[in-house]
Amino acid sequence: xxxxxxxxxxxxxxxxxxxxxxxxxxxxxxxxxxxxxxxxxxxxxxxxxxxxxxxxxxxxxxxxxxxxxxxxxxxxxxxxxxxxxxxxxxxxxxxxxxxxxxxxxxxxxxxxxxxxxxxxxxxxxxxxxxxxxxxxxxxxxxxxxxxxxxxxxxxxxxxxxxxxxxxxxxxxxxxxxxxxxxxxxxxxxxxxxxxxxxxxxxxxxxxxxxxxxxx
Numbered sequence: 001x002x003x004x005x006x007x008x009x010x011x012x013x014x015x016x017x018x019x020x021x022x023x024x025x026x027x028x029x030x031x032x033x034x035x036x037x038x039x040x041x042x043x044x045x046x047x048x049x050x051x052x053x054x055x056x057x058x059x060x061x062x063x064x065x066x067x068x069x070x071x072x073x074x075x076x077x078x079x080x081x082x083x084x085x086x087x088x089x090x091x092x093x094x095x096x097x098x099x100x101x102x103x104x105x106x107x108x109x110x111x112x113x114x115x116x117x118x119x120x121x122x123x124x125x126x127x128x129x130x131x132x133x134x135x136x137x138x139x140x141x142x143x144x145x146x147x148x149x150x151x152x153x154x155x156x157x158x159x160x161x162x163x164x165x166x167x168x169x170x171x172x173x174x175x176x177x178x179x180x181x182x183x184x185x186x187x188x189x190x191x192x193x194x195x196x197x198x199x200x201x202x203x204x205x206x207x208x209x210x211x212x213x214x215x
Contacts, residue, residue, distance in 0.1 A: 013037075017044040025051040025065070033129045036082040036215035042068040047161045050087055055121040061173075062087040070158040071133040071214050074143040081131045081214040083159070085149065089173030089208035091118075096203040101183035105137035105148075108189075110179055110209065114146040118211045122146070131214045137181045146211050151182035151190045155198060166196030171210060177201070178208030 015038035018026035025032065025045060032051060035041050050062040066083040073081060093113045095101070105111050119127065135144045136152075153159045154169060163169050169192045171178055176194040183189040184200030191201045201207065 015040040015044075020045060020049050023049050024062075025049050027051070029053070029123060029125045033125060033215055036068075037129070039068065039080050041065065041082040041215075053123060053126065055090055055118070058090050058121055061090045064162060066159050066162050066212070071135075074132040074134055081133060083212060083214050085159070085162070085212035086210050087171075089171045089175050089178050089210055091209050092175045092206045093179075093209045094204050094206050095179055095183075095189040095201075099187045099202050099204045101186055101189055101203050104140055104183060105135075105181040106140060106142045108181075110148065111142075111144075111181070113209065114148065114211055115144070118209065119146045122213070126213065126215070129215055133214050135181070138183060146213050148179055148181040148210060149212060151180055151198060154180060154192070169196035169198075170194070171208060173208065175206075175208030178210045 013034040015035045016031065017035065020026060035044055045065045047067050048064055050064045052060050053063050054060045063084045064087050066085055068082040069080040070083050071081050073079065093110050095108055095110045097109050130145050132143050132145050134141050135147050137150050149159060154163050178192050180190040180192065187203060188200030189203045190198055191207050192198055
């Protein structure tokens, strides 16, 4: 008499989507992460499609899909990542605690705020799957988890599909003027004004923080 053994197969996460309705992604956070890791986000979502995420202690805000393959992983692998950016302005912060941009984005007060306060407020599923990427600001490369867009990325750069003009850069929320990670000169960092135009502003001003991350 032969004993039959049942073979068990483990099926891993499957990339799929419930679709997008009026620009709102209908997938769970977990499914979005799976889709990004499988490099399927660009097939399922259009630039500007968005999903609500709760920043603990701050509120719930929509995050826009900016596209895939626009950023480079810090670990040196060639696996594409997908970029996401808050659609509105959830909070404010000083770029630096005084009117200086010395040290640039890498040593700025606002970078530390993004890497600690904003990072820790993100849903755990996002935190556990964020991809650290290389970000270039004023010619200097840093490795970042949560970041702000740069002057170049917003001005006909990597994110031009989402932000083709000044009108597309207008934001609402905690502040209509919001910071970029690039600086203009020794005292002014770049920000996006209420009309969507980019200009330098005193680094010690408390302007809007529009965080982004990659999955």
